[in-house]
Amino acid sequence: MTRPRPRSESPATDFSVALLDEFVRLGVRDLVLCPGSRSQALALAAAEFERLGALTLHVRIDERVAGFVALGLAAESRRPVLVVSTSGTAVANLHPAVLEAHHSGVPVIVLSADRPDELRGIGANQTTEQRGIFGPQIPTTDVPAPTGAEREPEYAARIARDAVASARGAVHVNLSFREPLSAAITLDGVDTEWTAPASATPIEPVALEPAAGTVVVAGHDAGDAAERLARELGAPLLAEVSSGARFGPNLVVAYRELLAEPGFGDEVRRAIVVGHPTLSREIPALLHRPDVEVVVVRGRTSEPYDPGRTARIVDAIAVHGEPERSWARPWVGRWVAASRMLLEQPSTAPPIDASRSSTPAEQSAYAKHVLAELRRPVDRRMLVEAVWAATWPHDRLVLGASRLIREADRVVPGKRIRVHANRGLAGIDGTVSTATGIDLAVGAEREAAGAARGVTRVLLGDLTLLHDQGGLGLVPGEPTPRLQVIVGNDGGGTIFDGLEVAASADTAALERVMLTPQRVDLAALAAAHGWEYRRAATRSELDQALTASELPVLIEVPLER
Known part of the structure; x- marks a missing residue:
């Protein structure tokens, strides 16, 4: 329910306050904005919400920077973050960050100010077609210019609720404003009592049994569930560096080399993919193979990763049974051991005994060796x-x-x-x-x-x-x-x-x-x-x-x- 507010002299300001009221109530805590005339009602309302401790405001000069600051805030906090822009090219400069948010499944909500209908299509200054500017894949709401009608605060609150509910990636709310573009406001309080949204319909996991020849591929943002899944399946873990799963006893760092090695890659019969792999050519080549069963766990990204277009797409996996030691230990063990061997480098450190030598010549040689190592150029x-x-x-x-x-x-x-x-x-x-x-x-x-x-x-x-x-x-x-x-x-x-x-x-x-x-x-x-x-x-x-x-x-x- 929206908080009753006294009306100001600007419908743009009243609508902006009602909109931010609901976003805050829904748990939004960060707003990034760039300066602009048409968006002034949103900007000044945001400053008032920050004064009351309800929002943290991040001001940037460049919309390209602002969009990615919002992306970083949302990626780390896992909460939706608002980014406010004025009209015209300002909105277009958000496009790279919006695309990244969409394809990464990071909740960024764009609030763009726009001219009202009567100023569109007549060559008005700083006016372009902003409806759908980010393409059909981004959920977009075009909001007519508020007039001060009695039920507009409820309408603003509904827009905020719909935006948060849709924010599985980027969302665009395009807000038309007429003059007067803002009015002075002083709020007496903000409802920051956030209630987490009700859980979605429980996901029914797909049952999988451990089997020889299985590998788990952990792409970007797979999370620690991928590491746990590899252990439960008795499978080598091919985890990219930004997967969040690059740890554990089943980890195989040198997966590129081993996928091309006889006795390793050619013996893979099933690949379980979690996250979004992007860092090698060997992984998509594996998933294209007709002799490899591919199971992809749907993640936060807009599209499941299925380069071969043959994968079974699932929402979650439940492992039934335990891997048999007779095949699991040698299968995982030789991948892990071979990976470690491939990563070993010849030691450049001097013999440790030389550091304790009482012979001046050995001490001198040791010191020279250490100094040479410290002076070695960085590669x-x-x-x-x-x-x-x-x-x-x-x-x-x-x-x-x-x-x-x-x-x-x-x-x-x-x-x-x-x-x-x-x-x-x-x-x-x-x-x-x-x-x-x-x-x-x-x-x-x-x-x-x-x-x-x-x-x-x-x-x-x-x-x-x-x-x-x-x-x-x-x-x-x-x-x-x-x-x-x-x-x-x-x-x-x-x-x-x-x-x-x-x-x-x-x-x-x-x-x-x-x-x-x-x-x-x-x-x-x-x-x-x-x-x-x-x-x-x-x-x-x-x-x-x-x-x-x-x-x-x-x-x-x-x-x-």
């Missing part, structure tokens, strides 16, 4: 392993769409930490902004619980950083994010070096139109936004930078192409 494997080792359960790790997430997926060991990545469409858009939203959500949760905060680390390539350099902006009067942005800088999009095009295209053309070289001074970029800057070219410099206390910090790591 991609060293970088991803160092960042992974520095991150703990109270931290967050955000991986950009670059060579580095694939390198991490190839080599980092099992560890139960929270890893985020925009893998719905796997674009380089908005990575820093997403990480900012994630960090703000973590900070609010830890502050409410009286718990200590960790660090949000962002590992990305140079082009991914530059694509979202607006996300580095620090907002006066708002919390400063505890971010470490670690940039593997190889001077351009060298991920294309590993694709077939590199072998067939003209070298000069490939360099210009695919690799897109850049020479941006990242130290100057950091300084322009008020960030600390570190350059880490060696192992010792990287270790020192990752333990630096100055936050936010941009850490540039030069890498060979």
Whole structure:
């Protein structure tokens, strides 16, 4: 039921207040907005709700940044987050974040201000067709301009309820407003008593029995249920780095290599897919095979992952029975053992006995060896392993769409930490902004619980950083994010070096139109936004930078192409 409010001189303001009242009652706690004239009623109402402690307001200059901040807040909190924009190109700039939210199943609700009907289609300023601007896949409600009618607050509340109920990904509410576009308001209170929505119809799980030749594939956002499922089925766990399931005794890190190896991949007869796999070609090749039964567990994404178009799609799985030790232990054991063997590197550490030697020559040799190791230039494997080792359960790790997430997926060991990545469409858009939203959500949760905060680390390539350099902006009067942005800088999009095009295209053309070289001074970029800057070219410099206390910090790591 809507809270009775005294009417103002602006129907736009009254409608905005009623709308936000209901969103808050439904559990929404964060709203991201950019400035604009047509959206002023929503913006000023949001500021009043924040004054009363009912909402946390996040103000950004650029709608592209705002959309991804909202995405990060929602991805971490698992609650719907509102993002407010004015009309015209402002709405279109939200499109990348809206698409990522849709394809990742992250609840982001866009509230876009629009001109009323009489100003549409006549060439009015800042007016375009905003109804359905994000495409048919995004649930959209077009709201006529309020007039001050008696039942409009109930209508606004219903719109909020419908938006939250539909927010299994992105939702668009397009709100027309007439002048007067706002009026002064002072609210006497807000109903923040949130009641969790009633549980949906219980899901009936599909029964599966353990069987030899089964593997569990954990793609992005699979969660720890995938790890448990692998143990219950007696199956190797092929878990991507952002799956949330990259831990446990059945984990197989070197799954790419083993899927191509005789005696491993060719003996797979059933694949259970949880989450959204995006980081290898070997997984979709496996799921295309006619001799492999594929069962896909439906997740939060808009589409189940079924590259072979033959999978059995289920909502949940219940394992009946236990795997027989006679086949389960050798089946899982040889995958795990082979993976560990493939990941082993020749040790570069000096003999430990040399450190305790009383012989000056041996002591000197030991010291030189240690010094040489600390001065060793950072390569991609060293970088991803160092960042992974520095991150703990109270931290967050955000991986950009670059060579580095694939390198991490190839080599980092099992560890139960929270890893985020925009893998719905796997674009380089908005990575820093997403990480900012994630960090703000973590900070609010830890502050409410009286718990200590960790660090949000962002590992990305140079082009991914530059694509979202607006996300580095620090907002006066708002919390400063505890971010470490670690940039593997190889001077351009060298991920294309590993694709077939590199072998067939003209070298000069490939360099210009695919690799897109850049020479941006990242130290100057950091300084322009008020960030600390570190350059880490060696192992010792990287270790020192990752333990630096100055936050936010941009850490540039030069890498060979």
